[in-house]
Amino acid sequence: MTKGAHTVDIRIQGSEVITGRSLGESCGIVALAESVPVGYRLIQSLRIIQHRGQESAGISISTGKSLKNYRGMGLVNEVFSGVKIEKDIGMGIGHIRYSTAGSSTIENAQPLFANIGKYQIAMGHNGEIVNAIQLKRSLESKGYSFATNSDTEVIMKLLSIELSKTDDPILSMKSAFKKLVGAYSLNIMINQRVFVARDPNGIRPLVVGTTEFGYCAASESVVFDQLNGKVIRDVKPGEIVEIKKNEIDSFMYNEGARTAHCMFEYVYFARPDSVLDTRSVFETRMELGRILARESPVEDGDCVVAVPDSARTHAQGYAEESGIPLTEGLIKNRYVDRTFIMPEQTGRENELDIKLNPIKQLIDGKKVILIDDSIIRGNTTRKIVRLLKKYGAKEVHLRIACPPVRYPCYLGIDMKTKDQFIAANRSIKEINTKLGADSLSYISLEGLIEATHQGREKLCLGCLTGKYPVKVANH
Ligand code: SF4
Structure with missing residues (x-):
């Protein structure tokens, strides 16, 4: 296990596979804002949707003053077995991954994490950005560098550039997402705030709901069933939702695109006990x-x-x-x-x-x-x-x-x-x-x-x- 200032990379010997493919991934995400510590509840939630990704797992939680990121290769149980998680504040996001492309290495495991000036950002992504390579080349030509070959880092970079310009998380997400083409259900922490967002076509699923102790978002509704909560609704295509302990706030950033839910979620990918887009x-x-x-x-x-x-x-x-x-x-x-x-x-x-x-x-x-x-x-x-x-x-x-x-x-x-x-x-x-x-x-x-x-x-x-x-x- 290696420890950084804010990231714990839990390395499991022999579990890394280099596939050497290009950008893109598909996965499962959860986000929690509750009146209780969320670390272990995030891990439980990820176990519920383990079928969506088995290569790596990670969570990012607030310690009250900063974010702490844990991620590792393997199943959720393998990654978090015996790992002591911060217990301070009830806010965090979680991610499980399988690579539809992009190397299956710990560097690409999520949530990705970045310190950008006064901001700490953690991000998990389910989907794939079609224009990631073009966006990445354009950013590289302006002097930006990348540490991974994941399209999620491209989204992170766009968001951090906008944040440094506007100093406003909502405005920054709105402008960053407008540059993306493709499928993305995202969970994001910006300092002590938790957001989820869905692409304008609503390709990958994303649901918001309540739990016993607050509010939650997840790739599949089955997470709420097992956290003693209930579904409020699906995140709308082109919507950002802020998840708070006592409420959710909605911000539309792109309306009017054709809705296009992935038929394969219904046929194969999602759990049969989930409800997707009603x-x-x-x-x-x-x-x-x-x-x-x-x-x-x-x-x-x-x-x-x-x-x-x-x-x-x-x-x-x-x-x-x-x-x-x-x-x-x-x-x-x-x-x-x-x-x-x-x-x-x-x-x-x-x-x-x-x-x-x-x-x-x-x-x-x-x-x-x-x-x-x-x-x-x-x-x-x-x-x-x-x-x-x-x-x-x-x-x-x-x-x-x-x-x-x-x-x-x-x-x-x-x-x-x-x-x-x-x-x-x-x-x-x-x-x-x-x-x-x-x-x-x-x-x-x-x-x-x-x-x-x-x-x-x-x-x-x-x-x-x-x-x-x-x-x-x-x-
Ligand atoms: S329907 Fe087919 S092409 Fe469309 S998102 Fe699903 S798997 Fe991909």
Whole structure:
């Protein structure tokens, strides 16, 4: 562990992975202002949304006079186990990260922290700034230097430049954010004040609520459930919210952009017990399953099997609609991380081997309807189809609750290279030849939109259609 004046970098031996990619990240954030010490409550909150990032974790808390920043590589439990946290004042922010790009090193772990004149700033970011490289080059040409390859540092730098000009946190955030293009849900501490902000398209989720002891903001509503609090509302696209112990204050900085919530949060990324932009993720997934069953029935199917755990709810919806029983045909090793979220391909493939095992008694001789939430690379799906057949399945019919992912995500989900996608340049028939199932169907785009209850005009569907809510580079 190394200690600086205001930052504690908790280094866990062997946990650093250098991916050597460019700017950008996607993660989970929380912010608390309460009448009790918040350090351990922030850590608890991060554990609740651990699924949003498993590479690093950090918190920044007020000690009354200054900010103290703790961050480290690994899961929240690993980073904070045995670490003594300041107990003074009830105000702070927390962050968990997985890199959609940018090195997975402690330098890029968040909250990022900076001393700028009379200001101390801590910042956590969920999303990805599309014009980060241009902004960074422009700042470098003016003599500014950067310590990380994270797009969050670009936001920090813009904010600190504005702060030195205006001496007003709200005005500074407003002007800094207007320069950004992309997806960002942010939590920020400027000295003893806590803010959250959401990009003008509302791409990544962000919710504000109360707790037993004050006010809170988080990437997902499930944090309030588990802190004995309740949701007040979603942060509006283009809004800054100041989180205080007794109230929240709202400042709009950019209205009128098209709302574009990420459809993938509903399909896969968020927890099923969260409510995002007033729509239950659980209900959405049930509806996706029901629609899929109506659109792509399997005649004389014997059982519906979910790819655990992420497709459980979709499979429940399919079973309910089709009347075909849902069976626990695949058992997941609970101690293996989610494969999609791991940054290195080799890691992903090794993990798959020990991740899932079928129950032979449930699938032997059966016509299995296998439900998955989505297919990105197809590695997992291909292996599962093979496994089910090896364990005696008579037929395997794949039904997928998200239309084919054919285009990269530039807005905060780790899907960068088109070549990674099994559906990129293939027909459904060609995809299924690779996967080896007896049939393959995806839900329609209209079916997906219907299930989210958001309307086509309020969703980002970029990775499905190639049409993004903001201008993205190289496209
Ligand atoms: S491109 Fe896809 S994954 Fe990325 S924000 Fe849009 S819908 Fe979400």
